Amino acid sequence: MTLNAIHWRHHGVGLLLAALQLSMLVATNDQVGIPRDESFYFYAADRAGDWVLGLFDGEVESFSREQVDRGFKYNHEHPVLMKMLFGVSHHVLHDRLELLDSNMLAYRFPTMLLAALAVWLTFLLGRMVAGTAAGVVAGLALTFMPRVFFHAHLACFDAPVTFMWLLVCYTFLRATRSRRWAIASGVAVGLGLATKLNIFFVPFALLGVAALDTWAYKRRTGAWKAPEGERGPLTYYTWVAASMLVLGLGVFLAHWPWLWFDTVPRLKAYYAFHARHEHYPVDYLGTLYFAPPFPVHFPFVFTLFSVPVATLALGAVGFVEVVRRFVRQLRDPSDPDRRGAEAMLLVNALVPPLVIALPFTPIFGGTKHWMPAMPFLSVMAGVAAVRMGRGLWRAAAPARQAALGAGVAVAMLLPAAWATLAYGPHGPAYYNTVAGGPPGAAAMRMPRNFWGYSTIAVLPFLDEAVEKNGLVFWHNATAGSVRAYQRDGLLRKDIRYSGDWTVPSSDWGVYHDQREKLPEETDLWRAYGTDWPVDGYFLDGVQLIGVYHRPAPPALPTIPPGGR
Amino acid sequence: MSRAGFTNPWLLLPLVGLAAGIALAVQRARVPARADWQAAAEALRADLQPGDGVTWTPYWAGEARLVLHDLPAFHLPDPAEADLARYDRVWLMGAFGVDADDLPADQVASVDRRTFGRVTLDRVQVAGEKVYADLRADLEAVRVSRVRGAKTEACDFWDGIGWHCTVRRSPDDTRRCLATPIAQQLRRDPRPGRRLIEPNPWARHCGLDAWINVSRDVRVIGEAPRRCVWYHPRAGETVRLEWPVDAPKAERLVVDYGFTDPVTVARNTPSKVQPATLTARRGDAALGARVIEAAPGWHRWTAPLTGAGPVVLELTTTDHRDAHLCIDATLRGPR
Numbered sequence: 001m002t003l004n005a006i007h008w009r010h011h012g013v014g015l016l017l018a019a020l021q022l023s024m025l026v027a028t029n030d031q032v033g034i035p036r037d038e039s040f041y042f043y044a045a046d047r048a049g050d051w052v053l054g055l056f057d058g059e060v061e062s063f064s065r066e067q068v069d070r071g072f073k074y075n076h077e078h079p080v081l082m083k084m085l086f087g088v089s090h091h092v093l094h095d096r097l098e099l100l101d102s103n104m105l106a107y108r109f110p111t112m113l114l115a116a117l118a119v120w121l122t123f124l125l126g127r128m129v130a131g132t133a134a135g136v137v138a139g140l141a142l143t144f145m146p147r148v149f150f151h152a153h154l155a156c157f158d159a160p161v162t163f164m165w166l167l168v169c170y171t172f173l174r175a176t177r178s179r180r181w182a183i184a185s186g187v188a189v190g191l192g193l194a195t196k197l198n199i200f201f202v203p204f205a206l207l208g209v210a211a212l213d214t215w216a217y218k219r220r221t222g223a224w225k226a227p228e229g230e231r232g233p234l235t236y237y238t239w240v241a242a243s244m245l246v247l248g249l250g251v252f253l254a255h256w257p258w259l260w261f262d263t264v265p266r267l268k269a270y271y272a273f274h275a276r277h278e279h280y281p282v283d284y285l286g287t288l289y290f291a292p293p294f295p296v297h298f299p300f301v302f303t304l305f306s307v308p309v310a311t312l313a314l315g316a317v318g319f320v321e322v323v324r325r326f327v328r329q330l331r332d333p334s335d336p337d338r339r340g341a342e343a344m345l346l347v348n349a350l351v352p353p354l355v356i357a358l359p360f361t362p363i364f365g366g367t368k369h370w371m372p373a374m375p376f377l378s379v380m381a382g383v384a385a386v387r388m389g390r391g392l393w394r395a396a397a398p399a400r401q402a403a404l405g406a407g408v409a410v411a412m413l414l415p416a417a418w419a420t421l422a423y424g425p426h427g428p429a430y431y432n433t434v435a436g437g438p439p440g441a442a443a444m445r446m447p448r449n450f451w452g453y454s455t456i457a458v459l460p461f462l463d464e465a466v467e468k469n470g471l472v473f474w475h476n477a478t479a480g481s482v483r484a485y486q487r488d489g490l491l492r493k494d495i496r497y498s499g500d501w502t503v504p505s506s507d508w509g510v511y512h513d514q515r516e517k518l519p520e521e522t523d524l525w526r527a528y529g530t531d532w533p534v535d536g537y538f539l540d541g542v543q544l545i546g547v548y549h550r551p552a553p554p555a556l557p558t559i560p561p562g563g564r
Numbered sequence: 565m566s567r568a569g570f571t572n573p574w575l576l577l578p579l580v581g582l583a584a585g586i587a588l589a590v591q592r593a594r595v596p597a598r599a600d601w602q603a604a605a606e607a608l609r610a611d612l613q614p615g616d617g618v619t620w621t622p623y624w625a626g627e628a629r630l631v632l633h634d635l636p637a638f639h640l641p642d643p644a645e646a647d648l649a650r651y652d653r654v655w656l657m658g659a660f661g662v663d664a665d666d667l668p669a670d671q672v673a674s675v676d677r678r679t680f681g682r683v684t685l686d687r688v689q690v691a692g693e694k695v696y697a698d699l700r701a702d703l704e705a706v707r708v709s710r711v712r713g714a715k716t717e718a719c720d721f722w723d724g725i726g727w728h729c730t731v732r733r734s735p736d737d738t739r740r741c742l743a744t745p746i747a748q749q750l751r752r753d754p755r756p757g758r759r760l761i762e763p764n765p766w767a768r769h770c771g772l773d774a775w776i777n778v779s780r781d782v783r784v785i786g787e788a789p790r791r792c793v794w795y796h797p798r799a800g801e802t803v804r805l806e807w808p809v810d811a812p813k814a815e816r817l818v819v820d821y822g823f824t825d826p827v828t829v830a831r832n833t834p835s836k837v838q839p840a841t842l843t844a845r846r847g848d849a850a851l852g853a854r855v856i857e858a859a860p861g862w863h864r865w866t867a868p869l870t871g872a873g874p875v876v877l878e879l880t881t882t883d884h885r886d887a888h889l890c891i892d893a894t895l896r897g898p899r
Contacts, residue, residue: 290829290830291830308584309580309581313580313584314577317577384577387574388574391572391573391574392572392575408577408578411581412577412581413581414585415581415584415585433584433591436591437591437592439622439624439660440591442622442624443622443660471750505746505750506746513626515787518789519784519824519825519826522782522783522784522789525782525789526782529725531629531637531639532630532632532633532637533626534630534633535630536626536629536630538598538626540591540595541596541625541627542624542625543625543626555743556739556740557722558722558724559722560722561705563704563720563721563722563727564720564721564722564735
């Protein structure tokens with residue numbers, strides 16, 4: 001049995017699932033706040049977008065160093081594909097065509113679109129490996145992951161790079177028997193590198209798959225190369241490798257005008273920034289880590305706690321099933337296509353968390369850094385659904401077994417769907433029932449906030465309560481994010497931003513619960529003379545953000561006896 | 565599905581899904597509503613007496629904090645490490661299965677429990693030792709001075725929360741500044757971007773030194789907020805506190821202390837904190853001395869209380885870089 005073919009109707013199903021994801025993302029956009037980095041990317045996006053639009057303006061010398069620096073100097077530690085898309089989307093969909101009212105949504109739309117396309121690709125991969133029913137379960141499993149759902153909103157790079165990772169793997173899988181797809185895989189690597197650095201690891205992961213597949217071919221045929229007139233894995237993988245090297249690097253260098261000048265020093269700076277990345281402190285199982293080595297189990301335990309239980313259970317069973325099939329294929333290599341696909345699934349489900357698990361990897365701290373594994377886990381959930389159908393309805397026809405298995409799996413995913421809508425806008429605070437939900441995670445001292453995003457939950461209160469021209473200390477939320485809320489009418493325009501580290505200069509203050517930031521909450525208590533917030537946002541009773549208010553202008557201090 | 569299907573191991577998978585769904589529902593059912601906390605707070609307010617303390621548990625159930633305004637509330641990060649000696653009775657609002665049963669048994673004489681929705685309200689009669697004098701509470705009455713050789717400088721400007729040695733403006737001007745609304749203390753940055761700035765760091769504190777003072781404070785030490793007295797040492801000087809006490813039943817001096825976490829916990833740069841020495845005496849009686857190591861954590865020093873008159877605490881160091889020390893000194897005895 002070879003991999004299942006993809007026909008137009010399958011694209012239709014995949015795109016329906018993608019449309020479901022996209023509509024959910026768009027509908028919940030104004031519930032998802034702006035983390036620090038996203039506010040920087042809004043700013044960078046406008047510059048990158050202006051540069052792109054300048055290409056169509058005859059009076060702008062877009063390729064001059066001055067224009068390139070203007071467009072790309074800011075935030076040059078990340079490549080610019082997504083920033084260009086965010087900026088163009090904002091300019092075209094919001095400013096020019098006025099199709100979208102919300103500035104935030106206009107910046108974020110490219111991410112949402114790619115996140116939806118990731119669901120489509122996940123469906124296709126599931127379909128190829130285990131049939132349409134598996135594909136549907138895979139697509140839904142990915143859609144109903146609260147943390148993925150959260151990141152799929154943001155004008156950041158994590159959801160896009162998850163799509164790109166998947167795209168590289170999908171094109172790779174197709175390229176194992178097609179020269180045209182080899183070209184596509186090279187372009188996909190280039191687009192991935194143009195999205196975020198993570199893609200650097202994919203070719204190495206796929207090299208392992210290629211080596212295994214080629215070795216299995218040699219074991220089966222006794223030769224590395226195919227007979228004259230035929231093409232074996234070595235030929236196809238050579239094309240893929242050449243394409244990834246040439247087209248991948250070519251697309252990467254071509255997309256980033258910043259690298260067109262002072263190429264070597266700027267490439268070095270790009271590399272150095274990520275090689276010596278600062279560590280973000282993370283509270284993990286009761287220990288606040290400031291520097292590596294981080295516990296090797298971190299990404300695995302975190303996945304165990306933060307992926308819905310049904311998806312985990314199906315994914316785990318699917319993983320075992322895929323391993324079993326892969327081993328069987330190694331012993332009896334009757335279907336080389338399937339062996340490559342299964343190896344690819346296994347490798348890509350493991351490599352993203354393994355990279356984070358390495359003891360020398362800088363501490364980044366969030367599940368988003370191994371999010372590219374999630375589509376593969378979802379495909380395994382789909383595999384498990386079909387296998388479960390076969391196990392439960394042994395006498396039924398295969399198609400009916402798959403459909404019934406998928407039906408049960410979809411029913412199992414209903415709590416995940418509910419959790420995605422209920423917790424998704426606060427995805428970084430979502431924990432599954434293994435962890436005991438957000439309260440259980442708080443009791444274990446797991447982190448629950450993410451760099452200022454949760455501000456959005458208290459904007460209605462602040463809008464109502466803050467006096468005219470009131471000074472607010474926004475803690476982790478940046479001036480850019482506050483301005484973005486104001487531009488979209490989510491916050492009154494007269495409310496002011498007091499600045500970073502300016503608790504004493506404010507009358508209102510917010511505190512985003514992040515363990516390493518606790519001293520900043522006590523700064524508020526000290527400055528305002530009260531430890532008790534006047535409002536906040538609480539997920540299952542656990543504080544994500546508190547709002548503090550200086551009770552009144554301080555009275556003239558009385559002079560104690562002996563004082564002056 | 566055949567009858568044999570009921571023993572089919574593949575049934576486990578949907579059962580796991582079902583169990584997860586039920587667990588989710590059970591989990592949600594344990595979450596208190598804000599009204600539950602409010603009802604508990606209202607109930608205890610009606611029965612509050614002098615000497616009572618109010619707190620909540622678990623610490624991360626932050627919604628409880630909204631109802632603590634105007635109550636003698638205190639933080640309880642870990643019930644097992646509670647120190648209730650300041651109070652005669654403690655009102656403990658609990659949720660998620662945490663309540664007075666999690667307090668140290670030797671500090672609990674009796675518990676009277678009521679329930680408000682998903683919140684329990686425990687009235688705890690406190691047992692064990694009692695605090696008879698509290699440096700933080702008594703701070704207005706404390707005399708603070710800096711001694712360098714034969715020269716003694718009185719730190720006698722009270723800003724409402726602590727004593728300051730250095731006052732850059734006249735005391736009256738400083739007091740007026742402290743009572744001025746924040747927005748009026750700031751000037752606008754002329755550059756675009758609407759940022760507000762102060763002319764210089766001194767202006768932010770109305771000419772008072774933000775570091776060199778002895779003030780009521782709350783600092784994160786040993787990974788938890790600690791209510792304490794900010795007590796910053798100075799190299800080459802002795803920072804002296806003269807604490808008048810009237811506590812005939814007190815038998816021992818208890819000092820909880822620590823340098824703040826941001827200066828002691830190794831982050832990207834090594835800590836610069838150096839040890840300091842704290843000595844205590846009362847009249848002619850030396851109560852003892854303690855070297856405060858430059859290490860993270862909230863530590864306790866206990867000394868028998870002898871002598872008569874004010875308790876004098878003196879702090880010295882050889883290097884005061886990042887010496888963000890905070891102490892909580894009490895005199896304790898049997899209840």
